[in-house]
Structure formats: C-alpha cells, structure tokens
Amino acid sequence: AQSVTQPDIHITVSEGASLELRCNYSYGATPYLFWYVQSPGQGLQLLLKYFSGDTLVQGIKGFEAEFKRSQSSFNLRKPSVHWSDAAEYFCAVGGTSYDKVIFGPGTSLSVIP
C-alpha cells in the first residue's frame, strides 16, 4: 500500500537560512509526487510536482525538490527562507486508481526573524 512519511513534525529556522523538509514514500512503481503549502486558516496551495524526467523540479516561491528513487525520497528545499514561508507543508503521492492522492502528516515550519 502507498504511504507517505514526513519525519519532522515541526522545524524552526532563522530567516535567511536554508531549509530542507524531508519526505519519504512507499510505492511500487514510479510515483507522482507533490508538495503543498498551507498557511493558517487557508486551503492548500500546490508548490511543485514530479511526474517523470529531471529529478530536480522547480516550484513556486523559490522552492525546489529532488526525487531520489534509491532513497524513496522527495525532499523540499529552499536556499533562503523568508518569514512568510512559515506554514504547514504537506508531501503527497499519487498512483492508485481513481486519482486519489495520499498525503503525509505535514511539517510545521516556524521562521525566526
């Protein structure tokens, strides 16, 4: 069965520092992978996606993610975090029938000024 884990429940970084949020998935075939961001009281916004091809994908707001098949990982990165990046981040994987997506539990990001 598919599953997604995000090992870090909460991360705190200083503004201007680099960021890496971890995501590991379990899926037998090539997965469809996504990262979403959710600000408090808001819906989820799609940051980036991976379907195939180049394993390093660029997204909105300066984020990027790298697909590593050997490690079953799809980690999200940003070279310099802004205070406005404080939010909840969800990794997701698709690949079952009926177009369902499995979401990870989320990582809460706090940014120190």
Added chain:
Amino acid sequence: SQTIHQWPATLVQPVGSPLSLECTVEGTSNPNLYWYRQAAGRGLQLLFYSVGIGQISSEVPQNLSASRPQDRQFILSSKKLLLSDSGFYLCAWNPDRAFYEQYFGPGTRLTVT
C-alpha cells in the same frame, strides 16, 4: 482560468443540527472532486470523492454524506452533527485524468457546539 469556491467560510452549529457545505468549480468540466477534513493539528483525511455526476465514493464510514447534483458542484451533508465533526473542511478538484494533481478551495471552518 479555473477557480474553486467553498461556502460558507465559517460555520458554528449545535450538536444534532443538519449540515450542508457547498463546493463549486468554475472554468473546467468533468473534474474529479474531493472532500477532505482536517482536524486541529492533524493531517488531511479524505472523506469522499467523485469522478462524475451522481458518482460518489466514501472513504470513511461516518454520519456525513456527499452528493454531486451538477458537474461542477459537490455538496457535503449531515443529518445530525456530532461534536467530532468539528474541523476544517476542504474541497479539491483535479482535471479529468490529470495525473492526480489537486487544487484546493479556501476551506470551511466548522465548529460543532
């Protein structure tokens, strides 16, 4: 461009009262539609999804139901609310067969008192 609407934005209802939340998508046709619930500090729980008018699949047995009376309208209902129904309800859509890519509405905050 496509947009997704949810209303109401917030709702406070007493235990035992009925519920109706509405989700509408504009600018597309034949989307897959989804209802998720997000309890406080928790991840996303898929409640229902629909691949077409009148076609509803339930993921979690509970006192909620969903209907899709029109192509771009998805309704979440309950005859009698429970305290445990409190949460943040999110509607999402994806273009037909568009590789699991989902787009979310702004959400409805439901508090059952």
